[in-house]
Amino acid sequence: MKFKRTHTCGELTKAHTGKTVVLSGWVENYRDHGGVEFIDLNDRWGMTQIVFDPEISRKAHELAQHLRSQDVISIKGNVRPRPDGMANPNMATGEVEVYVTDFELLNKSKTPPFDVNHAENVNQEMRLKYRYLELRNPELRNNLIFRSKVTNSIRNFLVDNGFIEVETPVLTKATPEGARDYLVPSRVNSGKFYALPQSPQLFKQALMISGFDKYFQIAKCFRDEDLRADRQPEFTQVDLEMSFVDQEDVMAVVEKLFARLLKEFFNRELKLPLPRMTYDQAMLEYGKDAPDLRFGLKIVELSDVFNDSGFGVFANAVKDGGCVRAINLKNAASSLSRKDLDDMTPFVKVFRAKGVAWIKMNESGPQSPIVKFFKEGEVKALFEKTNAETGDVLIFVADKEPVVCQSLGALREFFGKKLGLIDENELNLSWVVDFPMFEKDQDGNPTPTHHPFTSPKPEDADRLDTDVFSVKSNAYDIVINGTEAGGGSIRIHDNAMQRKIFSILGIDEEQAKEKFGFLLDALQYGAPPHGGLALGLDRLIMLFLNTESIRDVIAFPKTQKATCLMTDAPGVVDDEQLEELSIDIRDNL
């Protein structure tokens, strides 16, 4: 290197006028006017326009003709204010430019496979294969810088509040509950496998029993499940746990953390305490356990109106143990066409709903394919309960309760967007509390809503023997803009209760001992009352930055099939390696 960098590409202003500087970076774009050539020089700090003028340096100007996108160069030159009217208000450094006296080509680049600065429409295959190039894109780069700042702020907050950061193992043991594990074969224990952690849950409970009192970790977690736009196979949790606390204490700390983040990064005051809603209310009024409270369109329960309806579809749904619920799309009659309404049916088909009924409240009276079946009293009660007025559109789903919740929940969010009811700049935080301890799995057996270490509400505990599905837990989720940003619970710290929960889950003594033996043991050696919470850091950054994909906040994300196109992972391994691990591959194609 001929020159040592003196400044970055993001910092020069008029105040630097007259200074001789050295900048290093990548050629982002060149504009060659024959007599004079402009180049946008890019580094992680920003972009600066540099000027090659033959009157300044004939040689540099001549050599610069060959510079192309993504060449790495180092330039020496003088900072000058741009001529009148030539400033670029869109650039942080737009008031100045650097007249190059000398430069060095540090590394010529091949023609890049795509335009680094405008890659947002390029196929993911390209972007992920050449991720190191795409990361030169300022927007993507700034996402990662923002993520770094948020992570740092979280860490500082927790340390300032007496939390201790402890690392827990990545090579750990497979658990029968929960997501599929990523397995790692053990060479020295042939035939045995480690699992990568789905979360540090049991380790942090162990740390509480050890007396660490307040623990946190920015932890990588791994779940071998199918991916979504907001789900990667490896992701990061801000994991924390506290001893001698109840639900209020944990929630208070997390609220304070968010107040700080919103102040620091958005200059917004978060009003505390955050609003709370029970799980039951969330499901009833919003159709999901993570309600988007940025807009209304609440779901209205109408089963009692229609339990003896003249409209057979509604009456039968209620008779079969399901329900009829509706949303009043206020003042939407004029903006929703017949096609919009008909399109709702395929929209809810994915949730196995049979269809969506609707009533358009026109000036001339209700327009609907179904209203003619209703008895007189039903219409009146319906309009009253939904507060239906001229100009509104009522939409109905009648089915089993989970189907109704999912369908109306999704329709609610769809129309919230379509009708422009959502302020995209809002960050709406709230808690959902009082989750049920158990949900029914496919066979109707209890499965934990949160996880099997969550404690029941003390006042409900006696129903564990008689009516498990009515028992509520000390679990809480923090919800931002309709997305679960994190969740936690007060854990079981009593051996007998933990064994009881295992038994309800169909885990017998022997299995419990094999899978969770150390926990059951540890609970007998002075386990303090404890609880905590984990935040999904990737999702949190997504919400803060309002990005559409989790890939936009991760440096090297995986594809939907969990492959890394840059490294080509996962890959085949040598027979020798497999031999060492005592592994034979079946159906090796």
Place this chain on the structure above:
RNA sequence: GGGGGUGUGGCGAAGUUGGUUAUCGCGCCGGCCUGUCAAGCCGGAGAUCGCGGGUUCGAUCCCCGUCACUCCCGCCA
């Protein structure tokens, strides 16, 4: 495991109700150009239309299969 979308020069797109030179923009190469900022003008190169099979006189287009990317359902304690 299931459903939807996409795949055409390096990148982004158009197109062909099946017809023989596959179009446009960017980029690339060459030339011109002293104030651009995704510069402009002129010229040029570059494509077995994802892959395999079928139907047909003829397939980029129709059919079947397959692969990749993507969105969703299931799944994600």
